[in-house]
Amino acid sequence: MWNYLWPVLVVIGANTFYNIAAKSTPQNVNSFASLVVTYLVAALLAMVLFFITSPNKNLMSEFSKINWTSIVFGIAIVALEFGYINLYRAGWKVSVGSLVTNIGLACVLLIVGVLLYKEVISLRQMIGMAICAVGLILISK
Template identity: 25%
Template sequence: MKTTFALALGIAIVGQVLYQVTQKTVHAEAHPVLALIAFYLVAAVLSLPLFFLFPLQGSLSGGIGQLNASVLGVALSIVLIELGFLLAYRAGGSLSSTYVLSASVVTCVMLLLGTLFFKEAVTASKLAGIGLCFAGIWLLTRPAA
């Protein structure tokens, strides 16, 4: 595994754990839309210093010009993810299973989309992984013994 990939994945994992724990602890009476706006404003401020680590290679207008419609898709997905987890936790979702359940379903969908639209290979080990996802979903959603 490349060091840069491992570092990037480590950052994503730390971020995801922090995200789930803090999302679960948002005050139950906080208005969901105001919470989302606050999340994004603080995230924007926290993003600005990252220009020191990842400086622009050209002008700001040139960098903005390289952005495309994917920005809208990512922005929409962020809103859906944030709102979905906020509401799921408020509806009683547990910290130990809500993310795992959603990640298992997303994994199955990503395998399908990767195969159909990006010509990614389906292997026996990937199918076994999907089987494990389904087993995990079953274990997470069955009534407690």
């Protein structure tokens, strides 16, 4: 059970600080300058954690195993963070902006799951998507 639960807790905790940081990014700083610092810190932390957790400690060997997903992941993360910074700069409340984007994401990922991964959507999930759509309309007003 713990192996199933701890990643959820990490995502919730990290997303909490993520949204606080995005909302607190100064208005007068260029978003991309801020993201340069963000990624320098992230790269340093990732490298330290690699050497702590990897039994072989050969970073170049690991780089040779990387495929297109790391590049797309990097592009997606920059777009995500740029979007969140500007979402909050546009005036969204932290309590609403994140909720709206995450509900929208959940609905899109249900469709992606069906189209790309051959997952099956149950009637319960379809009803949930409809309720989410109504909720998005209500919360965005």
